[in-house]
Amino acid sequence: MNVNGALEVLDRMRLSNGAYTASVSNDYNYVWIRDVVYTVLPFLNDTSDRYEKAYHALFELFRTYEWKIDIHTEQKPQYLFEYIHSRYSTDLKELPEEWGHAQNDAIGAFLWGVGEGYRHGKKVLRDEHDLRIVQKLVNYLECLQYWQSEDNGIWEENIEIHASSIGACVAGLNSVKMLVNVKEELIKRGEETLRFLLPRESYTKETDLALLSLIYPYRLVDRDTALKILHNVSERLERTNGCIRYERDLYYNEGQEAEWCFGLPWLGLCYHELGMMNKAKEYIEKTKNIIPENWEVPELYIGGSNIPNGNTPLAWSVSLSYLFLTKTKMIRTEQVT
Known part of the structure; x- marks a missing residue:
């Protein structure tokens, strides 16, 4: 399998401003911060x-709505539209439709990515203005009291306290604490909530695919907690064409929960992160089985069918599949020899 096909697909979804559209379908031709x-x-x-x-591109987006961030570093949002949105048009403008805008994990993810990029020598910060944006986003999370803030979560659905959202915020704050002022108390509050919640995702969900983010890429939980999360996800959520997001998920459910393709490489990446190479090996073939020749990996297979939905390719699916297969190239080479 030629993994470079993945890069060609991703480049087709890359916008002139540097951001990426989540998919090329009418439903997903938008820019999500998290994606x-x-x-x-x-x-x-x-x-x-x-x-x-x-x-x-994302910094430009935040500069456009800096006035809004300024308001909500001092005044907690009361209505969904007041939150920093997670989804934008391809020219990086807010959309008028009502949406589950309270997605604290997207802000945490962005902060984490800035810190990671900086540590890897990437020039993610262009000037002092970008650094001010980072500080204001930290202050926004403080104003929200993210550690006890109910949000729509990574799947943009039920308003409740989500471990994956709090974890993303903790990871983000940790990532930028050498770049801007992050009160230690801010991080500790999030960690305390996680100790209480994990390995659950929320009060209503015992497990959830989103919890994998706390293992990879955030590397936030200890090994025992990571193994509990992986056991629950692989035992209860893994299917043939991917993983369901959580039990009784109604999205694209035609008698069964939809199977999200990126769940398989994501599980593989988590096992790889823990140094469990034999388990990681199991997911190499599973991942290859959900990658078509043209590398247009779907978002999901409709529940109760063997049919992908229209959000094909999904940038996130292509990316995690490519990442996992390139990270495990050494394992596959050893298998051949």
Whole structure:
């Protein structure tokens, strides 16, 4: 399998401003902050400027809505539209439709990506203005009291306290605490909530695919907690064409929960992160089985069918599949020899 096909697909979804559209379908022809963070993970260690350009685009987005961030560093949002939105048009403007805008994990993900990029020598920060934006986003999370803030979560659905959202915020704050002022208390509050919640995702969900983010890419939980999360996800959520997001998920459910393709490489990346190479090996073939020849990996397979939905390719799916197969190239080479 030619993994470079993935890069060609991702480049087709790359916008002139440096950001990425989540998919090319009518439903997903938008820019999600979170999707961009995950889409550019493969470029963290390469010599191209794709990583920097994507973050520069997101910084421009935050500059456009800096007035809004300023308000909500002092005044907690009361209505969904007041939150910093997670989804934008391809020219990086807010959309008028009502949406689950309270997605604290997207802000945490962005902060994490800025800090990671900086540590990897990427010129993600262009000037003092970008640094001020980072500080204001930290202050925004403080104003929200993110550690006890109910939000729509990574799947943009039920308003409740989500471990994956709090974890993303903790990871983001840790990532930028050497760049801007982050009160230690801010991080500790989030960690305390996680100790209480994990390995659950929320009061209503015992497990959730989103919890994998706390293992990879955030590397936030200890090994025992990571193993509990992985056990629950693989035992209860893993299917043939991917993973369901959580039990009784209604999205694209035609008698069964939809199977999200990126769940398989994500599980593989988590096992790889823990040094469990034999388990990681199991997911190499599973991942290859969900990658078509043209590398247009779907968002999901409709529940109760063997049919992908229209959000094909999904940038996040392509990215995690490519990342996992390139990270495990050494394992596959050893298998051959």
